[in-house]
Every structure is written in structure tokens, then in C-alpha cells.
Amino acid sequence: MNICVIGTGYVGLVTGVIFADLGNEVICVDKLEAKVEQLQRGEMPIYEPGLEELVQRNAEEGRLTFTTDLDSAVRKSEIIYICVGTPPRADGSTDMGQVESAARGIAAAMDRYKVIVNKSTVPVGTGSFVREVIETNRRRNVDFDVVSNPEFLREGSAIQDALNPDRIVIGAPNQIVALKVLELYAPLERPMIITDVASAELIKYASNAFLAVKISFANSIANICEAVNADVIQVMKGVGQDRRIGSAFLNAGLGYGGSCFPKDSSSLLHTAQSVGYDFPILEATIKTNDEQPKRFIKKIETELGGFEGKKIALLGLAFKANTDDMRDAKSLDVIAAVLAGGGKIVAFDPIAMENCKKIFPQIAYAKSAFDAAAGADAAVVVTEWNEFKQINLEKLKAAMRGNMVFDGRNLYDPEKMRRAGFVYHGVGRSSK
Numbered sequence: 001m002n003i004c005v006i007g008t009g010y011v012g013l014v015t016g017v018i019f020a021d022l023g024n025e026v027i028c029v030d031k032l033e034a035k036v037e038q039l040q041r042g043e044m045p046i047y048e049p050g051l052e053e054l055v056q057r058n059a060e061e062g063r064l065t066f067t068t069d070l071d072s073a074v075r076k077s078e079i080i081y082i083c084v085g086t087p088p089r090a091d092g093s094t095d096m097g098q099v100e101s102a103a104r105g106i107a108a109a110m111d112r113y114k115v116i117v118n119k120s121t122v123p124v125g126t127g128s129f130v131r132e133v134i135e136t137n138r139r140r141n142v143d144f145d146v147v148s149n150p151e152f153l154r155e156g157s158a159i160q161d162a163l164n165p166d167r168i169v170i171g172a173p174n175q176i177v178a179l180k181v182l183e184l185y186a187p188l189e190r191p192m193i194i195t196d197v198a199s200a201e202l203i204k205y206a207s208n209a210f211l212a213v214k215i216s217f218a219n220s221i222a223n224i225c226e227a228v229n230a231d232v233i234q235v236m237k238g239v240g241q242d243r244r245i246g247s248a249f250l251n252a253g254l255g256y257g258g259s260c261f262p263k264d265s266s267s268l269l270h271t272a273q274s275v276g277y278d279f280p281i282l283e284a285t286i287k288t289n290d291e292q293p294k295r296f297i298k299k300i301e302t303e304l305g306g307f308e309g310k311k312i313a314l315l316g317l318a319f320k321a322n323t324d325d326m327r328d329a330k331s332l333d334v335i336a337a338v339l340a341g342g343g344k345i346v347a348f349d350p351i352a353m354e355n356c357k358k359i360f361p362q363i364a365y366a367k368s369a370f371d372a373a374a375g376a377d378a379a380v381v382v383t384e385w386n387e388f389k390q391i392n393l394e395k396l397k398a399a400m401r402g403n404m405v406f407d408g409r410n411l412y413d414p415e416k417m418r419r420a421g422f423v424y425h426g427v428g429r430s431s432k
Contacts, residue, residue: 001184003027004077006070006102008035010046010158010259010325011119011151012083017054018162020064022187027073028066039066047324047351050159074109079181081149082106082130083119092266094123103130107137110144115177117147121204121264123271127171127197145177148197150204155258156322167191171200205271208264209282214249215256216288222252222428223295232428233410252428254382254408255292257319257328262289293333299425300334300406304378307341313376313400315369316383316409317349317356324352326359330408331382335360348372350385370399377402384409393420 001024005016008030020026030036035045042056058064067073074080084098099120106116116134118126131146148171153161168185170192172178178194185192195203221239222232232252240247256262265286272279304310312334319329326332331347338345345363347356353365366372369388373379373396381388389411397403397420405417407426417424 001025001079002077003184004029004073004080005083006030006073006081006105007083007085007098007120008039008045008066009083009085010048010155011153012081013039013044013046013055014048014051014153014158014162015081015083015119015151017051017058017064018159019184020058021054022184024063024184026058026064027076028064029068029070029073030066031068031070033068036066036068047322048158049156049322054159070105071109074106074114075111077114079115079117079184080106081117081119086120086122086263088263088266092270094263094267094270096122096126096129099126099130100133103133104137107134108139110134110138110142111140112142114142114144115147115180116144117149117181118201119149119151121150121208121260121267122148122201123205123267124198124201126201145173146197147172147177147181148200149181150200152204152207155325156320163188165190167193169193169195169200169203171195171197171203173197205264205268208261209268209285211249212256212261212265212289213281213285215251215261216285216292218250218252219255219292219427220288225252225428226430229430230428231414231430235428251410253292253410254296254330254427255289257330258323258325259327262286262328265289293330296330296406296408296427297334297337300378300380301337301341303404303406303423303425307338307343310338310343310377311375311401312338312343312345313366313369313372313379314345314347315349315372315379315381315388316385317347318352318383321383321385322351324355326352326355329382331356332359334380334382335363339363346372346374346376349383350387352383370395373399375399375401378404378406380406380408381411382408384411393417393422397421 003019003024003026005012005028008028016026016028044052082102084102087095089095127146170178170181225232236250240250269282317331335345346366348366348369404423410426414424
């Protein structure tokens with residue numbers, strides 16, 4: 001099929017390249033000329049393992065192109081995917097400006113029947129909103145359908161998730177248009193769920209909110225573990241073995257971040273409140289997540305006797321490993337607190353340092369974890385990069401002035417750390 005993908009962020013770029021790799025002709029559209037020129041040169045605006053190779057191959061074979069010309073891309077395509085940003089507003093609601101702009105552009109260019117697919121994470125009712133915008137602004141009286149096809153991509157493993165999804169959800173107004181979209185995914189041979197549009201929109205938010213609940217629950221148990229000298233790793237291992245619960249997303253740490261969970265949880269809470277439901281479980285989940293890094297930072301400050309004059313080696317900046325995404329990264333909370341307390345930060349991250357420099361240009365950045373640790377009073381781990389998991393402890397200890405390690409991702413065995421001469425502090429684990 002001929003497909004137009006509007007937006008070249010995580011969702012749009014991955015969606016476009018996967019459809020192209022499955023043999024479709026895909027035109028990716030973005031209004032930012034510099035970004036399109038970058039993609040045309042084969043350079044990626046984001047870091048995602050495997051993405052660059054897929055983009056280059058499909059571009060070279062002529063199945064994947066990039067343009068700023070929305071009109072031409074819409075006219076050439078049968079199916080149009082809206083994959084633009086839906087950032088949160090201060091009140092937790094979703095800013096639909098980019099979705100509306102995309103819908104207006106589609107309306108102006110439509111010359112024959114089109115299927116418009118909302119791939120962006122959007123509130124319930126967006127399908128009707130997009131239909132209304134297009135009906136109001138179309139220049140030709142041509143028919144169209146609006147479908148919801150939510151994404152379930154995890155940053156850092158987005159290519160794998162796109163090729164091997166747990167399920168493919170298609171919310172459509174009728175069976176015929178549902179089958180047309182389903183045909184795109186048929187080569188993947190994965191489970192398909194066909195629903196009405198509103199249900200598909202809600203599935204995405206409900207899924208992310210439930211996973212956020214699991215994370216905040218694990219962190220709440222971790223806080224109890226610290227008080228009673230239990231080990232949250234062992235507790236969650238025992239809990240996760242229950243098949244009714246499962247072990248995924250029960251890892252205690254600094255809480256969830258990134259572009260999805262914080263935004264989607266707040267948006268779902270706002271939607272619930274707008275229809276008269278308080279949703280206390282989700283409120284508590286968000287509050288717990290907000291408090292988690294504060295507890296961790298307070299522990300660091302207390303154990304160090306304050307941040308004034310202290311040098312902190314910050315290992316990891318991105319909100320999770322295998323990405324350069326700094327959105328709601330917990331490292332930002334640590335940096336802000338240390339600087340406010342009169343301390344010094346030297347940070348290292350394999351991928352995300354350039355993005356962090358745009359936010360905190362005043363801190364120092366190192367070439368390696370050991371360079372960051374040189375002369376440090378403490379090392380603070382905030383991102384679970386593999387190279388941190390297997391770090392040479394003797395070399396790390398020799399580089400540091402102090403001996404404290406604050407492990408925000410529970411990467412290390414407490415007893416092994418103590419034998420290596422460190423005073424070790426994890427999350428939900430005894431420090432004795």
C-alpha cells in the first residue's frame with residue numbers, strides 16, 4: 001500500500017520504517033525542514049537501536065522517503081497515519097494542537113477516499129474530533145474513515161516491539177475499514193483485536209496506567225522494606241512468581257519517566273475527572289512516583305551530610321537504557337537538587353549527554369564512568385546501562401575519593417559492594 005506518516009518522532013519514524021520494511025511505499029512527513037534534511041542524509045534525530053540501519057536500507061531501496069510536502073504525500077497515499085506529539089498541559093490534559101493541525105492539512109489535500117489512522121496517544125474522543133476537523137475543513141466532498149491504532153512501543157526496543165507486538169489493536173467504525181488496516185499488519189502474524197474507536201483509544205491509556213500502578217506499588221513496598229530491613233528484590237521476586245501478577249514492571253527504583261507513563265497517567269486521570277470519577281488508585285500512583293526520587297535524593301543528602309562542597313559522579317542521564325530521551329528523566333531531579341545544595345555534578349551517559357547539555361550546560365560531562373568518578377565523594381546510578389551493571393568495582397573504588405554508592409536502579413548486589421569497600425545504598429534494600 002501507499003502510506004503517509006505524519007510526524008517523525010519515535011512513533012512516526014518507527015511506524016514508517018516498519019511498514020516500508022514490510023514492502024509498502026511510505027512517505028514520512030515533518031514540518032521541520034532541518035529534521036527532514038537530516039533524515040534524507042540518513043542521520044537519525046533520535047537514538048534507537050537498529051533504527052538507523054533500517055531507515056538507510058529502506059530509503060536506498062526506494063520504499064521510504066521524507067518530505068515537508070504534506071499535500072503531495074496525502075494525495076499519493078491510501079492510508080494516512082497521524083503520529084504527531086501530544087504533550088501534556090499543566091492541568092494534566094492533552095494538548096491536541098498538533099493533531100488538529102495534521103487533520104487540517106489532511107482535509108486540505110484529500111482528493112479521494114482516505115483512511116486516517118490515529119497512532120499518536122490521544123484521549124478518548126479524538127477519533128470524533130479528527131473527523132469533525134476534517135469534515136469542517138475539507139475542500140472536496142470526498143469520503144473518509146478515522147481509525148484508532150494505538151502504539152505499544154518501548155523506547156530502547158521499539159523496532160523489536162513493532163515487529164513482534166503483544167497485540168495489534170484496531171479501533172474502526174466498521175469491519176471493512178478495520179480489515180484494510182489489519183491487512184498492513186498481516187505479515188507479522190500477531191494477535192489482532194478489533195474494537196470500536198473509543199475502546200481502542202482507552203486501551204492504550206489503560207495499559208500504561210496499569211503498568212504505572214505496578215511500578216508505584218513496587219516502590220511503595222520498597223519504602224516499607226527499607227524500614228523493616230527487608231530486600232525488595234527478594235520480595236518482588238516472590239510476588240512476581242504468582243502467574244496472576246507476573247514479574248514485569250515490579251522493579252523498585254526511582255520511578256517511571258519518559259514520554260509515555262507520566263503523560264498518559266495524567267491524561268487518563270484528567271479524563272476520569274472530566275466524567276465525574278476521581279480515580280483514587282491512579283492519583284496515588286502519580287503521587288508515589290513524584291515522591292520516589294525525592295526520597296532517594298534526601299537519602300543521598302543525609303548520608304553525605306549535605307551537598308555543599310561535595311562532588312557527585314552521576315552514572316546515567318537518560319530516563320532508561322538504550323535511549324537518549326531526557327523527558328522526565330530522574331537524573332534531572334538529582335542534578336537540580338545537588339546544584340541547589342552547593343554540590344558539583346560530573347555526569348556520564350553513553351548516549352544522552354548531548355541532550356542533557358541542552359538542559360544543564362553548567363555541569364561537567366565525562367568520557368567514561370571512571371572519569372566521572374575521579375575524586376568523587378559519591379557515585380549515583382540513575383540509568384540501568386549494561387556497562388554500569390558489569391562495571392569494574394575495584395577501578396571505580398580507586399577512582400573515587402569517597403566510598404558511597406547510591407544505586408537508584410538496584411543494579412548491584414549489596415554484599416558484593418560491601419566486600420569491594422563501598423557503603424552501598426539501594427532502593428528498598430538494607431544498608432547494613
